[in-house]
Amino acid sequence: MYILKLCGKYMTTRYTALASVASILLGVATLIVVNSVMTGFRTKMRERLHGILSDVVVEARAPLTGFPEPDYIMKRISQSSIGDKIAGMTPAIETLAILTYKPKGYANALTRPVQIVGIDPKGRCEVGDFASHLVNKENKAQPSFELRADALEWRQANSDIIDQKESWPGAIVGYQIATFRAQGMNYDEYLVYPGNEVIITTVANGDGGRPEPKSYKFVVADLYKSDMSEYDDRYMFVPLDALQNVCGMQGRANTIQIKLKDFADAPLVVETLRKVLPQMVFVVSTWEEKQGPLIYAVKVEAFLINLTLFFIIAVAGFGILSTFAMMVIEKTRDIGLLKALGASSTGITNLFLVYGSALGIIGAGAGAVIGIILTYKLNAIEETLTELTGFEIFPRDIYYFDEIPILLEPSMVVMVVAGSLFIAIAAAVYPARRAARLQPVETLRYE
Amino acid sequence: MSNPWPTSETILRADGIHKSFHKGSEVPVLRGVDLQVARGEFLAIVGSSGSGKTTLLHILGTLDRPDQGEVHWRGERLDNQSTSARERFRNKSCGFVFQFYHLLPELNTLENVLVPRMIELGPMSYWRQKKKLVQRATELLDRVGLSHRLTHRPAELSGGEMQRTAIARALLSEPEILLADEPTGNLDAETGQSIFGLLSELREEARLTLVLVTHDVSLAQRADRTCRLAQGVLVTSHTEFRPRATIFAG
Numbered sequence: 074m075y076i077l078k079l080c081g082k083y084m085t086t087r088y089t090a091l092a093s094v095a096s097i098l099l100g101v102a103t104l105i106v107v108n109s110v111m112t113g114f115r116t117k118m119r120e121r122l123h124g125i126l127s128d129v130v131v132e133a134r135a136p137l138t139g140f141p142e143p144d145y146i147m148k149r150i151s152q153s154s155i156g157d158k159i160a161g162m163t164p165a166i167e168t169l170a171i172l173t174y175k176p177k178g179y180a181n182a183l184t185r186p187v188q189i190v191g192i193d194p195k196g197r198c199e200v201g202d203f204a205s206h207l208v209n210k211e212n213k214a215q216p217s218f219e220l221r222a223d224a225l226e227w228r229q230a231n232s233d234i235i236d237q238k239e240s241w242p243g244a245i246v247g248y249q250i251a252t253f254r255a256q257g258m259n260y261d262e263y264l265v266y267p268g269n270e271v272i273i274t275t276v277a278n279g280d281g282g283r284p285e286p287k288s289y290k291f292v293v294a295d296l297y298k299s300d301m302s303e304y305d306d307r308y309m310f311v312p313l314d315a316l317q318n319v320c321g322m323q324g325r326a327n328t329i330q331i332k333l334k335d336f337a338d339a340p341l342v343v344e345t346l347r348k349v350l351p352q353m354v355f356v357v358s359t360w361e362e363k364q365g366p367l368i369y370a371v372k373v374e375a376f377l378i379n380l381t382l383f384f385i386i387a388v389a390g391f392g393i394l395s396t397f398a399m400m401v402i403e404k405t406r407d408i409g410l411l412k413a414l415g416a417s418s419t420g421i422t423n424l425f426l427v428y429g430s431a432l433g434i435i436g437a438g439a440g441a442v443i444g445i446i447l448t449y450k451l452n453a454i455e456e457t458l459t460e461l462t463g464f465e466i467f468p469r470d471i472y473y474f475d476e477i478p479i480l481l482e483p484s485m486v487v488m489v490v491a492g493s494l495f496i497a498i499a500a501a502v503y504p505a506r507r508a509a510r511l512q513p514v515e516t517l518r519y520e
Numbered sequence: 521m522s523n524p525w526p527t528s529e530t531i532l533r534a535d536g537i538h539k540s541f542h543k544g545s546e547v548p549v550l551r552g553v554d555l556q557v558a559r560g561e562f563l564a565i566v567g568s569s570g571s572g573k574t575t576l577l578h579i580l581g582t583l584d585r586p587d588q589g590e591v592h593w594r595g596e597r598l599d600n601q602s603t604s605a606r607e608r609f610r611n612k613s614c615g616f617v618f619q620f621y622h623l624l625p626e627l628n629t630l631e632n633v634l635v636p637r638m639i640e641l642g643p644m645s646y647w648r649q650k651k652k653l654v655q656r657a658t659e660l661l662d663r664v665g666l667s668h669r670l671t672h673r674p675a676e677l678s679g680g681e682m683q684r685t686a687i688a689r690a691l692l693s694e695p696e697i698l699l700a701d702e703p704t705g706n707l708d709a710e711t712g713q714s715i716f717g718l719l720s721e722l723r724e725e726a727r728l729t730l731v732l733v734t735h736d737v738s739l740a741q742r743a744d745r746t747c748r749l750a751q752g753v754l755v756t757s758h759t760e761f762r763p764r765a766t767i768f769a770g
Contacts, residue, residue, distance in 0.1 A: 074637075074638040075639050077643055078627070078631070078638055079624070079627075082626035082627065083626065407622075407625075411635075413581075413583055413610060413616055413622075414611060414635060414636050415607045415608065415610045415640065417604065418603075420639070513583050514584040517583070517622065
């Protein structure tokens with residue numbers, strides 16, 4: 074009973090020990106907030122990375138040549154042992170190109186490199202989250218390269234700068250290719266509108282397989298806005314058959330996107346396809362393998378931040394250790410008295426361990442509560458701070474998120490709290506053992 | 521036949537106790553002390569500073585072990601008992617009163633008195649018996665004249681009040697023997713007399729055996745028997761209890 078009694082008294086009378094509690098509290102709260110943001114960021118980013126790629130990608134080892142008869146390849150895949158695990162498949166051509174366009178009012182045309190993807194919009198929707206990233210509402214419901222009302226209206230209004238004589242295939246252009254935001258502006262300025270004509274210059278298979286440059290005109294039908302600058306700044310989608318013509322790849326493709334019923338089957342599917350398809354022609358990988366470096370970079374970043382923040386708690390642990398070591402010296406006489414009155418060495422050890430645990434529980438518990446509240450209120454706090462300071466703490470145009478992404482995982486909270494408790498208790502072990510070894514006779518002899 | 525009190529039954533016996541301290545070289549403190557304490561006896565051990573009085577008391581109370589010799593409690597060897605058995609002895613059978621009171625500064629007077637039972641009992645047992653224990657501690661504090669100081673902390677008490685609290689604490693477990701180490705040594709003469717008087721009264725009320733270590737010969741003369749410790753040897757070797765016998769040798 075004396076252990077609980079004295080711990081209770083120490084908690085309410087020894088304010089130096091509360092400094093250790095404050096360190097643990099701050100460490101735990103910060104770890105929870107940072108982890109929630111990092112996890113939220115990682116999850117959103119994975120969603121977006123996954124959005125443009127299907128679960129498994131079969132690519133031609135020679136992209137400019139591609140592979141013939143994609144429908145036959147897909148049939149072989151369907152009939153293989155993993156055919157029942159596949160939810161959908163679609164062929165595509167993906168290649169590098171130069172985009173040329175002339176914004177209204179500009180004297181000269183502008184050019185920039187892009188990644189051009191030839192797709193069947195319907196098939197693309199079956200293997201990934203494509204439609205939801207399209208800006209036009211009609212296309213969100215039913216994606217198409219047909220010009221919608223906004224594009225037709227724009228062409229009507231700008232008939233002086235467009236070529237009405239011929240009809241060109243439609244194209245869906247990355248949002249950041251088509252727009253820009255000048256410094257200090259809070260809206261996007263359009264360089265290319267739906268209805269604008271653009272020229273694509275790419276490398277086509279010429280006579281005898283010799284590559285040769287080829288240009289073709291497209292009309293912008295819609296914009297693609299995934300909020301991932303990696304995609305919005307680089308990608309442009311055109312009809313598969315149009316790109317096949319441009320590239321001299323009639324009846325060919327250079328990728329097959331495969332959507333699985335359960336992504337957990339991805340390793341098995343990849344392993345099987347590597348056996349089914351000749352590896353000299355095909356490269357098979359999951360979307361995670363393709364985006365490996367980016368995902369790994371975020372993972373490493375999260376790990377390093379966690380490691381750094383955990384040092385805060387480690388420092389708190391040393392705070393407890395030094396506080397307790399001082400306390401053992403200060404309490405030598407009291408420890409001697411307790412032993413003289415019949416307290417055991419184990420009891421004295423437990424007194425300090427329970428006290429350390431109590432400090433840990435209070436620090437980690439309060440830290441967890443504050444961390445959770447801060448996490449849920451983080452966006453409101455960010456907005457208030459931005460308003461008060463006039464400095465944008467979370468620039469939305471850099472991160473392309475409408476708000477700070479947050480994902481609070483209960484298992485993470487439990488791990489952080491348990492780790493902090495462990496440190497608090499471990500820090501109390503040495504002073505506790507030292508206290509237990511004290512001889513009552515030595516401590517009581519002199520004042 | 522009436523039960524005589526004090527009795528001639530030996531309750532605590534020390535045979536050939538040797539103890540040395542090692543501070544660079546070996547410093548012998550006790551060189552073969554033989555002592556017998558009868559049940560109910562009030563024994564005073566006197567001696568000059570550094571004569572080994574406190575060391576002897578610590579060995580008798582199992583706070584320290586002798587280098588040689590044996591301590592017997594009610595006929596059973598005590599000094600070689602297990603650590604837990606010796607802890608039990610200190611908690612239940614023996615009460616200590618120290619020169620410097622040794623009260624826990626975080627606890628109030630009442631809580632300080634309750635400490636031995638807090639050590640003995642787990643939280644559940646303590647809570648079950650708390651009412652009874654508080655009542656007993658309050659009665660003891662009332663007996664030592666501190667009923668008005670129950671919630672005061674040691675820092676708010678005078679030296680005499682702190683020693684009264686320590687005496688109440690020593691009596692809480694209803695021990696059979698009280699070992700007092702210079703209980704008046706840190707008090708002025710008047711308060712010292714009062715504390716000594718209190719100890720004597722309580723001993724008679726509770727039929728306690730009292731071993732008191734002091735350098736104050738005038739206080740020691742009021743004991744049933746007085747022994748002098750000199751040169752590490754207890755100069756008297758009376759094994760038979762003789763009421764009010766004052767034996768000085770050397």
